[in-house]
Amino acid sequence: MTTSSSAKPTLAVIGGTGAEGSGLVVRWAVVGYPVIIGSRSQEKAASVAAELSAQLPSGSASIRGDENGAAAKAGDVVVLCVPYAAQEGTIAQIVEGCQGKVVVTVGVPLQPPKVSTVWRPAAGSAAEEAQAQLGDGVRVVSAFQNVSAAHLKDLSYTVDCDILVAGDDKAAKAVAIELANAAGMFGIDAGPLANASVAEGLTALLIGVNIRHKIKSSGIRITGIGRAEEQ
Amino acid sequence: MTTSSSAKPTLAVIGGTGAEGSGLVVRWAVVGYPVIIGSRSQEKAASVAAELSAQLPSGSASIRGDENGAAAKAGDVVVLCVPYAAQEGTIAQIVEGCQGKVVVTVGVPLQPPKVSTVWRPAAGSAAEEAQAQLGDGVRVVSAFQNVSAAHLKDLSYTVDCDILVAGDDKAAKAVAIELANAAGMFGIDAGPLANASVAEGLTALLIGVNIRHKIKSSGIRITGIGRAEEQ
Numbered sequence: 001m002t003t004s005s006s007a008k009p010t011l012a013v014i015g016g017t018g019a020e021g022s023g024l025v026v027r028w029a030v031v032g033y034p035v036i037i038g039s040r041s042q043e044k045a046a047s048v049a050a051e052l053s054a055q056l057p058s059g060s061a062s063i064r065g066d067e068n069g070a071a072a073k074a075g076d077v078v079v080l081c082v083p084y085a086a087q088e089g090t091i092a093q094i095v096e097g098c099q100g101k102v103v104v105t106v107g108v109p110l111q112p113p114k115v116s117t118v119w120r121p122a123a124g125s126a127a128e129e130a131q132a133q134l135g136d137g138v139r140v141v142s143a144f145q146n147v148s149a150a151h152l153k154d155l156s157y158t159v160d161c162d163i164l165v166a167g168d169d170k171a172a173k174a175v176a177i178e179l180a181n182a183a184g185m186f187g188i189d190a191g192p193l194a195n196a197s198v199a200e201g202l203t204a205l206l207i208g209v210n211i212r213h214k215i216k217s218s219g220i221r222i223t224g225i226g227r228a229e230e231q
Numbered sequence: 232m233t234t235s236s237s238a239k240p241t242l243a244v245i246g247g248t249g250a251e252g253s254g255l256v257v258r259w260a261v262v263g264y265p266v267i268i269g270s271r272s273q274e275k276a277a278s279v280a281a282e283l284s285a286q287l288p289s290g291s292a293s294i295r296g297d298e299n300g301a302a303a304k305a306g307d308v309v310v311l312c313v314p315y316a317a318q319e320g321t322i323a324q325i326v327e328g329c330q331g332k333v334v335v336t337v338g339v340p341l342q343p344p345k346v347s348t349v350w351r352p353a354a355g356s357a358a359e360e361a362q363a364q365l366g367d368g369v370r371v372v373s374a375f376q377n378v379s380a381a382h383l384k385d386l387s388y389t390v391d392c393d394i395l396v397a398g399d400d401k402a403a404k405a406v407a408i409e410l411a412n413a414a415g416m417f418g419i420d421a422g423p424l425a426n427a428s429v430a431e432g433l434t435a436l437l438i439g440v441n442i443r444h445k446i447k448s449s450g451i452r453i454t455g456i457g458r459a460e461e462q
Contacts (some may be wrong), residue, residue, distance in 0.1 A: 206453075
């Protein structure tokens with residue numbers, strides 16, 4: 001593990017074998033973030049890591065795979081990118097390795113088959129559930145909920161979707177906003193972790209937009225913030 | 232009242248004396264929708280109606296004022312544009328006049344002083360609360376939550392914010408989408424009324440964005456739907 005000496009933090013992407021996760025992995029590795037893909041199966045994690053590495057241009061950071069617990073332990077920042085149904089079980093595997101770190105939750109609570117109707121767990125959002133399960137020693141931030149997995153792995157594809165970053169710790173939000181910007185997106189401070197429910201709910205709404213418009217990648221953009229001058 | 236023979240439906244804008252409501256009133260009247268402003272006070276409604284009428288170019292539709300109950304009765308479509316704290320009391324005044332009609336709810340549940348943190352009533356959204364109070368004889372649609380009141384009355388100002396339209400009745404949603412488009416915005420079917428909670432919650436999020444960016448009119452835009460080809 002030579003990545004720990006890198007200037008950029010090592011990212012543990014739990015669920016990085018999935019469509020959304022692997023798309024993010026590729027976009028981060030190509031700009032120099034060493035990535036450890038976490039999966040329930042070490043073998044699967046390693047195999048997807050090898051597959052994604054092979055697609056990257058030379059000079060990209062390394063991608064390796066490990067089982068969830070070890071991946072979380074080895075990461076400086078943990079990105080939790082699993083389907084909502086798997087969230088609780090996955091967090092149980094990584095809770096120890098996440099202590100003291102920033103954990104970015106990407107998953108969206110959806111209630112099949114009505115995935116275009118907003119649904120929220122009792123805590124209000126998957127992110128707040130994650131925070132409760134991970135405990136006060138972890139700074140949870142929610143982000144990347146609204147980015148369609150379609151085309152994400154295609155580095156020539158420009159993602160036309162802002163990243164709403166919600167969390168109760170400003171420095172932790174800055175980490176996620178930097179990850180969004182590094183991946184070629186635009187990260188925006190969306191307020192406290194309670195506002196994660198808005199970003200998560202937007203995904204259900206966008207799934208409905210995709211269905212009605214027969215497309216795969218609707219997204220959202222915050223207007224009026226004068227980004228042309230800011231960037 | 233000569234407006235009933237107009238090709239366009241007469242709009243009763245309950246709370247049309249406020250900043251958001253009066254901005255919408257102006258934008259609808261100028262494109263030919265006769266408007267009745269509703270207020271608790273007939274006198275205030277009439278006075279604001281006269282004031283707004285004076286700002287309109289000739290050829291605009293008429294704006295008149297009445298107390299809430301009478302305004303709702305006289306409207307073909309009712310737009311409920313009152314602060315959340317006043318919603319229940321206002322609906323009690325208009326419930327009879329709304330029967331059989333489309334009611335568009337614009338209000339957002341906010342919990343001062345934390346108006347940039349999402350807050351939801353037990354029903355999930357102000358729109359669902361309105362539907363429960365108005366009863367099954369009324370088709371409630373939520374829309375216009377995310378449009379900043381700032382500049383809305385200035386007709387030379389282009390509103391850079393899409394209108395998320397949530398509701399359980401497709402024809403009722405089409406009415407609100409038409410009203411959005413007529414006002415120079417872009418109305419989007421956002422799914423069932425349950426999704427109103429997302430649009431309402433976005434307003435809290437945007438208030439926070441406004442504060443952090445020191446602006447007054449952040450908004451949202453749905454990307455990826457190929458609107459250039461559609462419009």
